[in-house]
Amino acid sequence: EADIYQTPRYLVIGTGKKITLECSQTxxxxxxxxxxxxxxxxxxxxxxxxGVNSTEKGDLSSESTVSRIRTEHFPLTLESARPxxxxxxxxxxxxxxSPDTQYFGPGTRLTVL
Amino acid sequence: xQTVTQSQPEMSVQEAETVTLSCxxxxxxxxxxxxxxxxxxxxxxxxxxxxxAYKQQNATENRFSVNFQKAAKSFSLKISDSxxxxxxxxxxxxxxxxxxxxxxxxxxxRLQVFx
Numbered sequence: 381e382a383d384i385y386q387t388p389r390y391l392v393i394g395t396g397k398k399i400t401l402e403c404s405q406t407x408x409x410x411x412x413x414x415x416x417x418x419x420x421x422x423x424x425x426x427x428x429x430x431g432v433n434s435t436e437k438g439d440l441s442s443e444s445t446v447s448r449i450r451t452e453h454f455p456l457t458l459e460s461a462r463p464x465x466x467x468x469x470x471x472x473x474x475x476x477x478s479p480d481t482q483y484f485g486p487g488t489r490l491t492v493l
Numbered sequence: 494x495q496t497v498t499q500s501q502p503e504m505s506v507q508e509a510e511t512v513t514l515s516c517x518x519x520x521x522x523x524x525x526x527x528x529x530x531x532x533x534x535x536x537x538x539x540x541x542x543x544x545x546a547y548k549q550q551n552a553t554e555n556r557f558s559v560n561f562q563k564a565a566k567s568f569s570l571k572i573s574d575s576x577x578x579x580x581x582x583x584x585x586x587x588x589x590x591x592x593x594x595x596x597x598x599x600x601x602x603r604l605q606v607f608x
Contacts (some may be wrong), residue, residue: 411594413595420600421532421582421600421601421603422600422601423557423584423596423598425595425596428514428593428595430592436593437538438595439595470538472596474594480594481494481528481540481543482528482540482594482596483540484530484537484538484539486536486537487537487538
């Protein structure tokens with residue numbers, strides 16, 4: 381069954397650690413997105429990709445980086461985590477339906493102590 | 494730039510009743526898409542309903558329907574026969590018809606359905 385996977389689902393980590401949030405999909409979609417959802421639940425686009433070797437910054441500035449080496453995989457990396465990075469991170473893909481729609485993964489809830 | 498406004502931070506409704514969630518948006522675009530997404534507590538964001546701006550007919554999906562008023566830039570969601578499982582955050586979202594397919598979200602409305 382086509383789906384979007386995010387790991388880990390929950391992560392508690394100390395300040396200064398490097399972390400990678402994984403997102404993979406079996407939807408067959410080219411476009412992928414990362415959203416940051418703050419405690420007040422607002423969603424902000426931080427990165428997106430049109431396809432392999434394509435990455436773009438979103439509307440909200442973020443210290444994270446992304447890569448897209450394979451269609452199915454769109455990991456997000458924080459080189460040095462800080463408490464201000466505490467948030468939920470949602471991965472999404474775009475495609476299918478009429479009109480084309482974004483589909484979301486289950487999210488990673490990150491807490492930086 | 495496009496903006497999406499949800500003026501109701503919280504709403505509540507009794508089971509089996511009907512509730513309407515409001516959404517307004519601002520854009521100078523003529524062609525775009527609008528969406529309602531649902532995010533249950535600690536669960537995945539899922540699509541509820543979508544509307545193409547060029548269609549005058551309001552979209553419906555079972556108990557969910559929209560009232561799309563293009564001139565007023567309004568896109569409200571009506572939930573009929575509310576169920577306990579409808580308890581969730583509801584997000585209105587706008588998508589410009591371009592190659593980026595980026596979604597712009599409102600701030601959300603927290604809906605509580607009471608027995």
